[in-house]
Amino acid sequence: MAVTPDIPLIDVSTWRSSGPEERAVLARRLDRAMQDSGFFMVSGHGIDPQLSADLRAAASRFFAQPDAVKEQYRTPVGGRGWIRTGDEANAYYGEEIDPDRADLKETLTFGREHTTGDPAIDEVYFRPNVYPAEVPELHELVPAWIGAARALYRDLLEMLATALGLDEQYFVVRAENSPNTFNINRYPSLGVVGAAGEDQYRIAPHTDWGLVTILDRQPGYGGLQVQTLDGEWADAPFVEGAMTINIADLLARWTGDRWRSTKHRVLAPSDRAPGEELYSIICFCEPDMDQIVEPLAPPVGGGVHYDPVRAADYFDERNAAASVDTPVAAGATLEV
Template sequence: MQPLLQVPVIDIAPFRTGGAAEKRKVTQLVDQACTDIGFLVISGHGVPQALIDEIDAVSRLFFDLPVAEKLAVKRPAPDVTRGYIPLEAESVARSRGEENAPGDLNESLMIGPVDVTDAPYYTAEAAGRHFHPNLWPAQPAGLRDVYTRYYRAMSDLAVVLMRIFALALDMPERFFDDKVDRHISRLRVRNYPAPETLPKPGQLRVGAHSDYGSLTILKTEANPGGLQVINKAGAWVDVPIVPSTFVINLGELMARWTNDRWVSTLHRVINPPMDKAAGSRRQSIVFFHNPNYDAEIRCIDSCVADGVAAKYPVTTSGDHLRNQFVRTQAM
């Protein structure tokens, strides 16, 4: 079978509602996508369109606020994944060792877990800042409620996707359940303003990088200057933007879990041509699903042959993510 060189669109509704045979068909398609290109587009996900529209609208209102108001909830530290990040304040290419990469041409607002309690797991020293309180802007009204409901919807969808992944990897369907039941995921909405001047040399809306966690769930739009992924032929290809779908890609922790059987693929968001700048404002709603901070990330049994060493040392989700967060800060 020839490897996929474009990102496929896969309907996961049969997995959600069907029997064993329907589930198997979905997992086979997902396995091929994760093996060949590390990206897929899913339909049949069950997330209400009304909720997606709500978070899209309320986020635009936030980014339209004066900069001073947005800065009232500025991210307080590199290892705190909460709050507002201004334009060019981050360079994700730095996570790959590109220390001189310019700042990315987007601004964003981030939150983390929304159902944290005072149980010892969340307050222990080992938890670090993974459950830092969220920083909620005073305006627009309703943003906190919408973000909270969307975060929970993405958490539920991520459970479904991780179960698809488990079966696709010849593991029990609930293999990942106890590794993600107190996850440290981030919801991040990125605004890409229409450019008014030419970018700096090598500067992109988002530089080339791999995501850090288990998987990413992305809702985006088809305005100029979009998402690209590099395929196995070494070519950058556009990710299809299909109405009422989500883009899914794998993070570095899933690649480590699978011993690189599945790939965490480089991707980027390119700049729009200057002759199309006027209509190029773009907004992406991104859910970075990250396992529990103490989840041990070691090669799973189905992904390594007897007598063959795993490629990666054992780590934890929390340690890996903390290291990557700090490296992305633009100077």
């Protein structure tokens, strides 16, 4: 029998209002989950559900545009704009991607509106956002959601540092000038994309790259699954109004694999619900791009050795690995 992953629900408002003793209890619970699943859920997070609903509605109006319109905003993985179905193929780190098994999704992707003062970093990781003229309300909705997610990110970093026995601000001060990638993913229905190929998914099995991922998801037959400690796959639990959180590769690396950056996937459309179309809102939260990530020594870290890595170098490698080498139509706007 597959082992059920430990994915607890934690009330962030309790963390914000609690004293040291109550926070220590929550931190110990979080530490156990990070060792088991690398996932947890949060309520009391402060992200307005109406804001999410409005953002999904606006994004759906963009995705409904003809491809000739969307092509104006086309961008490769790591850029700003529209990532076409077929242009991204997630895979586990070190595995080669197969263009014939590209992810069955399309994406609007944005970033944090911020500058660090380092031209080399700002040019790549703080590019101007590209807002489709056809849906002008995105210009207000996207920064509002990112702002709320960044506030939650700070709380999460404090919680995670406390769970490791570090100063509460340990990760916060190392992510003040960090970028984030903000994706709105459309997972089209079976009637739109057709039956998936062998080992093809809405998003293939992968781990995330940075520190923390904040996910506002919708449940469905073609939904999120998490790999368990015994290598099996389990449906991720869903609680209405809660955000799903997972830690990513650089944080696991920072802990010397005390914590897991866990493989997860989004299943292909199911013939049990051929009309099912889902939208996910995702904020991938990173460290400062000039941050050197080196495993913390035991007993804080788990003792697994990794060579020090500069965050920007790690991300350059991962962005290149996830991109399907597909030509872009003449006249398209590319952010490269």
